[in-house]
Amino acid sequence: MSAGYSADEMMSVAAARALGDGMSCFVGIGLPSKAANLARRAHAPNLTLIYESGCLGAKPSRLPLSIGDGELADTADAVISVPEVFNYWLQPGRIDVGFLGAAQLDKFGNINTTVIGSDYHDPKVRLPGAGGAPEIAASCGEVFIVLRQNPRAFVEKVDFVTSFGHGTGKGDREKLGLPGQGPTLVVTDLGLLRPDPETAELTLTQLHPGVDLDSAIAATGWKLKVSDDLETTPAPTEQELTLLRDLEKASA
């Protein structure tokens, strides 16, 4: 990109900006972990990071390859058992934001990380599975999702609901008694999507600089709704890019 940063860098920066200082965040590995650690360096020094391996308040100086990396344990406020993470910290709703990735995402923010293909017993592709995500998606105050936007990942309906978003639309979470608000933000390499307040359908609310609307529509496997007040994401600042690149360098 001629702008001096890549689409992936824009995605990480946009995802990091969504995390406010003082929040607590249950962090998935990969893109979510990168964004959360960038946020802690950039504008949210008091962001509490919680990893499912039992690291409460981790402050890693480099990006962990795995959620149980020694760096997470060494820098954590406390290291607790895995049953404790899920039962005492996640389940009662103590955590503000769950930050997840996805293999497939549908227009109501339901996440699939289990199988590609319609037959669970004879899948086209067997994916890793649920991990902590179903309960993170259920019990965190809200859920942010970060993934690259393309028609294979952004589907009308996921092949398997591993983690529940908004089901078939507004009101489904309340009906099931799910405590958290569910997905409130999806960050991609092209822009931001948010659930429509009336229908809970994911709607494009923001495009990253230099991305045209048609390519965002083409990268979406459902008929993408676009907000009337479509905004443009502010480009990454020099400071954000420097911090992100330093973080990646330290992790290489």
Added chain:
Amino acid sequence: MAELLSLEEAVARLVHDGDTVALEGFTHLIPVAAGQEIIRQRRRDLTLVRMTPDIVYDQLIGAGCARKLIFSWGGNPGVGSLHRFRDAVQHEWPVPLEIEEHSHAGMANRYVAGASGLPFAVLRGYTGTDLPAQTATIKPITCPFTGEKLTAVPALNPDVSIVHAQRADRAGNVQMWGITGVQKEAVLAAKRSLVTVEEIVDELEPRPGAVVLPAWVVTAVAEVPGGAKPSYAAGYYERDNAAYQAWDKIGRDREEFTKWLNELTGVKA
């Protein structure tokens, strides 16, 4: 009381064909050497239990040791997929693999119930997902006090649980620290247990935050320095990330894997 045994003897005595076997360790302290000893001793028809089947279970599955896997996340952390696991699920190679799939919260609670001597655990989990339709061990339950709809999962009580720890003393008391995952619960839930350790010492110096498994809840301890590699043992060695990345290439291809397996088991190709 825990017996101090060699790894070979411990696996021979504790792990039998058809057993339900849990190897736990969450990124940290994964009992890799014990898993490879099970492969060497050619155990078959095992029901393997593990929250995060990673490369050690990819190896066991590829070697044909397992008929069933009970798990919640099967991947090569930070790298990608487990190709032997995928090949078994998608193509029944080298043998068909039945799966019983949960979430981490569900698996953790199943171990807690097992360790607690209870038949099942209750959690607020799985709601709205497609997992209950595929997994018979996820059932709804109503709270008798509030009427809230919750989820029940049955206790896990493996025939044998295997974990790796930093140290044990000569009496077989075990000490581990850092990320300790569900190891304590896995050992307490099991009928028999084996702990491999980095070293056996005369006396365990107390460490803040350490998990201690007293000798009388452990069946056997085996001294296996480096027994968690390529995972890590805090205070002893770091995670060998390159080995996890290298596994992707070996695991991806049946021939490459078979070569690796023959080397492990001492079979001449």
